[in-house]
Ligand code: 5GP
């Protein structure tokens with residue numbers, strides 16, 4: 001059922017604690033942890049505790065939780081002190097755009113120069 005934990009989902013297992021991660025923030029509806037393969041000095045993933053396969057389906061079903069993810073992304077940037085030089089919040093959506101984990105997540109990237117478009 002939409003929003004229910006998925007037994008085969010890596011990020012559901014991180015939410016439940018079955019797979020360890022380096023958590024940096026938690027809220028009632030979200031968790032944030034360091035990416036295992038960082039692409040920038042700061043690379044943190046902010047995810048909803050509930051399972052939706054991507055950001056759009058999360059926003060359609062649970063708009064308040066989607067807003068919570070964006071708020072927490074901003075808080076991560078403040079905590080990491082990457083705001084002054086700019087940072088990026090990315091939702092890869094679909095395999096063609098590089099999405100590999102099909103549990104909605106925001107990448108928060110900063111701490112180095114970031115080119116646009118990303119390629
Ligand atoms: P996507 O490619 O789906 O947008 O992003 C998935 C991200 O999850 C990747 O940046 C990848 O490095 C990260 N990732 C994959 N497996 C793990 C894991 O077990 N732990 C953590 N912390 N990050 C992971």
Ligand code: ZN
Nearest residue numbers: 009012051103
């Ligand atoms: Zn999941």
